[in-house]
Amino acid sequence: MADRQIALWNEEREQRKRALQRILITGSSFIFLLILYYVFGVDLSVGRNQLALGCLVGVLVAAAISGWLVSIDQPEWATHAMFIPYMLIILVVATPVGVTSRGMYGLFIPIVAAALLLPARWSLIYAAFAVVVFVSTDLLSPQPFSLNTTILNTLFASGCFGTAAATTSFTARRLRQLLKTSIDHGKELERNQSVLEERVQKRTLYLEKALDELQRSSETIRQMSVPVLPIAERVLVLPLVGSIDLSRAALLSDELLNTIYQRRPHTILIDLTGLTTIDQAVAESLVQTLSAVRLLGTEPIVVGLRSETVQALLDTGIDISHIRTFRDVQSGLGYATSKISY
Numbered sequence: 001m002a003d004r005q006i007a008l009w010n011e012e013r014e015q016r017k018r019a020l021q022r023i024l025i026t027g028s029s030f031i032f033l034l035i036l037y038y039v040f041g042v043d044l045s046v047g048r049n050q051l052a053l054g055c056l057v058g059v060l061v062a063a064a065i066s067g068w069l070v071s072i073d074q075p076e077w078a079t080h081a082m083f084i085p086y087m088l089i090i091l092v093v094a095t096p097v098g099v100t101s102r103g104m105y106g107l108f109i110p111i112v113a114a115a116l117l118l119p120a121r122w123s124l125i126y127a128a129f130a131v132v133v134f135v136s137t138d139l140l141s142p143q144p145f146s147l148n149t150t151i152l153n154t155l156f157a158s159g160c161f162g163t164a165a166a167t168t169s170f171t172a173r174r175l176r177q178l179l180k181t182s183i184d185h186g187k188e189l190e191r192n193q194s195v196l197e198e199r200v201q202k203r204t205l206y207l208e209k210a211l212d213e214l215q216r217s218s219e220t221i222r223q224m225s226v227p228v229l230p231i232a233e234r235v236l237v238l239p240l241v242g243s244i245d246l247s248r249a250a251l252l253s254d255e256l257l258n259t260i261y262q263r264r265p266h267t268i269l270i271d272l273t274g275l276t277t278i279d280q281a282v283a284e285s286l287v288q289t290l291s292a293v294r295l296l297g298t299e300p301i302v303v304g305l306r307s308e309t310v311q312a313l314l315d316t317g318i319d320i321s322h323i324r325t326f327r328d329v330q331s332g333l334g335y336a337t338s339k340i341s342y
Contacts, residue, residue: 016117017075023113024070024082028063031056048096055089062086079117083110083126091133091140098141099134099153107133108164115168116175123172127165131157228259234266235336237329241274249285256289260298267336268293271329273304283312290323299339301325303332 038044038053062085069078087110094101107130115123134157138150231237238256260268270290278286293300302325326332 013075016079017070017073020066020070020075020078020082020117023117024063024067028060028067031060031063035060051096052093055093058089059086076118079114083114084129086110087126087129087133091136094137095140096142098143099138101137104134104137107161111161111164112168115165115172120169120172123165123169124162127161130161134161228256228268230263230265231269231329231333232337234264235269235333236260236263236265236267237269237271237333239271239274243277244275244282244286246281246285249282249289253285253289253292257292257296260293260296265298267299267301267339269329269332269336270300270302271304272302272306272309273328275304275306275309278309278312280312280315283315287313287323299324299336301332301336303327303329 035053035056038049038056042049044050044053062082066078066082069075069081087107090103090106094103110126111123111130114126131154135150135154138153139145228236228238236259238252240252244252256268270286290300290302300323302323304327305325324335326335
């Protein structure tokens, strides 16, 4: 909560500084043009014109002081330094004419601007100050004094300036509420984004771990799918269980040849007892694998053949007469050990 209030205040302060700078630039430019007009376009021998020129110069000096205060990060004091001399100058300019002076319209500027540049209460304070200036102009003017006129002017000024202050204050408060709501929404979005990023990070770590475990499991399954086991000295057995497709046949060939290359067995028994189905393409792959085993210097022996398996091998059209076969593992093992002993 404290952070939001600080952020709100800082944002408001920056907006007020920018608005005040624009007002100073615009107002100073206009006043400078008026000064040029009075210097080159009117008769300065007339006392009234001299007074007007002096007031314009005073407003320009006040604007310069206000600009300096803004530059040193004092926007509140800069606002007062601009508006208070401005209203006093209006009093000086309007007094010789009275409340009918066109300078009276300028009293609305501080009331409206204060609501935007300062806390809302200052709009009401400047409205009260404007009433004082208005009534003082009436009392100090050379016109004959009339109590009824003074009371009427006071009520009129209070109504006009008070209405302007109340309206602009309400508008300023509404804008600040919208700003606060916007900042709150921004903070909420930041919190939600932070929570979402944290969840995404945790989910990513979880998925990475799951992927790593899956890879390890896949490797384990891959190794278990081709279990080449030693059953005697320099004799290995490869039991095939279930059905074999082309993908598993390729994996079987790679793992079998790699194991033979590493272990250098004399004989390997290919046990087809547990093989349920085998198609022609897989049978061709199996025959090619047996030929590759022979090229590595290991004698392949097929055991556990069933009638349907034999038929599938014959359907390939490949000559399998060179492949040694036995009815079961025991028979094949006996042959292999006798060959090694011999």
